[in-house]
Amino acid sequence: MGNPVEHSKSPWIHARFAALTGQPVDYGRRLVPLDGFPAAVRAFLAEGGKGCNITVPFKFQAASLVDHRSARAALAGACNVLRFDGSIIQGDNTDGIGLVRDLERNAGVKLAGRDLLLVGAGGAAAGVLGPLLEARPRRVVVANRTAAKAHALVASHATLAAANDVVLAASPLDGSAGSFDIVVNATASSLAGDAVPVPASVLKPGALALDMMYGPAAAGFLQWAADHGATGRDGLGMLVEQAAEAFLVWRGVRPPSGQVLAELRAELELK
DSSP states (O other), X not given: OBSSOTTOOHHHHHHHHHHHHTOOOOOOOOBOOTTOHHHHHHHHHHTTOOEEEOOTTOHHHHXXXXXXXXXXXXXXXXXXXXXXXXXXXXXXXXXXXXXXXXXXIISOOOOTTOEEEEEOOSHHHHHHHHHHHHTOOSEEEEEOSSHXXXXXXXXXXXXXXXXXXXEEEEEOTTSTTOOEEEEEEOSSTTTTTOOOSSOGGGEEEEEEEEESOOGGGGHHHHHHHHHTTOEEEOSHHHHHHHHHHHHHHHHSOOOOHHHHHHHHHHHHHTO
């Protein structure tokens, strides 16, 4: 459920998960009017729906709609996964664990002891910050155009950062916080066709720069990374890994995410 949703690869991903695990899952897209999210969720529940993913711009609204939130959804203040247990709506957030698994398993980049820049302080950034901190990087800086939003996100995660011995701070977008081993773009700049929102000075030599977008939308960011000596990565792996965690929430079965990611990349290259 989202607006827009026509570009979403999630139906393809979940169809493959279902086929490979033998689980009876029927997963589709549903375009939701910008002013009609609660009604759309209630209608799907009444139709016999068992759960759904939530994408932009409804993740924060979903968190206020559910009856129960997981710890990671409560910390993020946003939900991208709903599960219906009878009339009870359970909310979860799998974005962060999806990002961490993609970075560490698929890209082979361990986060422990690294310096990480998270660009953005909206729903996407809120969804991933907790799991990033639990991976125990040395330092995480949240950079955002609106400083107050960055400071609020940092404040809400300060206890978790301290528990994991992570230095957590907020910064403006001008790169004044130094350079980083890993840069994650959690803004919609790529989707909008805008310039990369941070200067190249944020990249340490050989840094990994990941954009949460994928396909043509991520092309500009990936080129920027390559032009400045960084390894670029799009958000396709994060998409598949967060979907695998959602599948586990719904069905109690973990699908073979690595295989499906490889298949999806091959599928997209053929188009």
